[in-house]
Amino acid sequence: MGLADKNVYEDFEIDRDILFFKVGARAQGLVSFHGSNYNIKKRMTSEQLSTLFAHTNFVKIKSDCFVNIGKITAIENDNVYFGENNNENKRIHVSKWKQNRLKNLWQVN
DSSP states (O other): OGGGGOTTTTTTOHHHHHHHHEOSSSTTEEEEEEEEEEEEEEEHHHHHHHHHHHTTTTTEEETTEEEEEGGEEEETTTTTSSSSOOSSSOOOEOOHHHHHHHHHHHHHO
């Protein structure tokens, strides 16, 4: 299957394609995946969620949000940036305390 044939909404690879994901608090099992140019909401079983949380590339930065440290391009000004241009690509706010912890993990990666 070539890249043109890939259905990103069904066939995405967590570590390679996802920048960060958020887990819904009100809707049990609903996960919002954020890629470079798309967002996908998917309902997952508790077993699937356990597997998702076990991914070593993802670090919890909020109670409902996990970022892929392999996709981070910058951490500054209380934000985590994904992509080449910090002004145009996706970013997510992170607290000072989590920002420092994340920087340490990111630099090791």
